[in-house]
Amino acid sequence: MQSQRTNIILRADNVNLTLGGNPILRDLSVEVRDVVRTGMTTGQVVGFLGPSGVGKTKFFEILAGLLQPTSGTVQLGDPLQPVRAGMVGVVQQNYPLFNHRTIEGNLMLAAKKRYPNGSEAADRMRDVMGRLHMADKLGLYPAQLSGGQRQRVAIAQQLLCSDHFLLLDEPFSGLDILMIEEVAEMIQEIAHSHELNTIIIVSHDIVATASVSDTLWLMGRDRDTNGNIIPGARIKRTYDLAAMDLCWDKTILAKPAFQTMVSEIRDQFHQL
Ligand SMILES: Nc1ncnc2c1ncn2[C@@H]1O[C@H](COP(=O)(O)OP(=O)(O)OP(=O)(O)O)[C@@H](O)[C@H]1O
Numbered sequence: 001m002q003s004q005r006t007n008i009i010l011r012a013d014n015v016n017l018t019l020g021g022n023p024i025l026r027d028l029s030v031e032v033r034d035v036v037r038t039g040m041t042t043g044q045v046v047g048f049l050g051p052s053g054v055g056k057t058k059f060f061e062i063l064a065g066l067l068q069p070t071s072g073t074v075q076l077g078d079p080l081q082p083v084r085a086g087m088v089g090v091v092q093q094n095y096p097l098f099n100h101r102t103i104e105g106n107l108m109l110a111a112k113k114r115y116p117n118g119s120e121a122a123d124r125m126r127d128v129m130g131r132l133h134m135a136d137k138l139g140l141y142p143a144q145l146s147g148g149q150r151q152r153v154a155i156a157q158q159l160l161c162s163d164h165f166l167l168l169d170e171p172f173s174g175l176d177i178l179m180i181e182e183v184a185e186m187i188q189e190i191a192h193s194h195e196l197n198t199i200i201i202v203s204h205d206i207v208a209t210a211s212v213s214d215t216l217w218l219m220g221r222d223r224d225t226n227g228n229i230i231p232g233a234r235i236k237r238t239y240d241l242a243a244m245d246l247c248w249d250k251t252i253l254a255k256p257a258f259q260t261m262v263s264e265i266r267d268q269f270h271q272l
Pocket residue numbers: 019020022024050051052053054055056057058059
């Protein structure tokens with residue numbers, strides 16, 4: 001399908017992070033451009049892959065404005081502006097919800113931060129929950145939901161109080177195959193509900209992540225001429241799945257080019 005990448009809507013420039021004297025991220029630069037398809041609203045989905053301990057979470061926190069890098073900048077939006085905490089919704093794995101409040105009560109707390117007018121907050125909350133096929137769960141308590149349903153509520157919470165950008169930490173972990181498909185569909189649905197919507201997924205599940213992404217970032221470290229690791233991770237490789245015609249279509253999972261890419265990524269993990 002014909003697509004184009006236009007304005008930059010997220011940009012990290014020469015991000016460095018040193019913790020306890022150890023370089024964790026080194027001169028890390030990356031950008032996300034608005035993907036445009038004629039006659040369609042197309043958001044962006046970036047899959048962010050890398051071996052355990054390489055620095056994904058730290059970069060994730062910097063992208064969300066939750067951690068200040070040692071040097072470098074992150075800008076996002078259209079027009080670009082320096083990231084501040086709250087601009088990016090972060091959905092962590094443990095989906096923190098207040099157990100003594102109903103789902104509606106939990107979500108109204110988030111919605112009122114952004115929409116001080118109670119009836120507007122309630123309208124936005126019902127709209128978001130409707131889009132996530134959860135409108136009938138508003139009266140329940142968190143303990144009455146399944147893990148997947150709690151995840152949806154956590155996503156709804158972030159959609160209500162942030163601006164187009166969502167970071168999902170391990171959205172597929174602990175889910176069975178049917179739930180993975182359902183979450184993948186939901187991610188695409190949210191992404192494509194607004195042109196600027198951009199979802200960044202950090203995950204160890206290469207296939208599920210690649211199946212929903214239009215871009216993949218591979219994070220890793222360089223090696224010197226003797227093969228020793230140079231401390232500090234960078235984005236080692238970017239796959240443009242839109243240009244490779246490997247996105248927005250469930251049938252890509254069966255395409256030989258998709259399978260070749262997945263095994264290439266698996267092989268690269270040993271070097272990253
Ligand atoms: N406060 C700290 N001081 C020093 N080093 C730290 C600190 N916090 C994290 N690190 C180191 O930073 C590196 C990157 O950690 P990070 O949590 O970002 O990795 P990750 O890629 O998200 O790993 P995983 O996939 O296992 O969650 C790790 O090697 C970790 O030991």
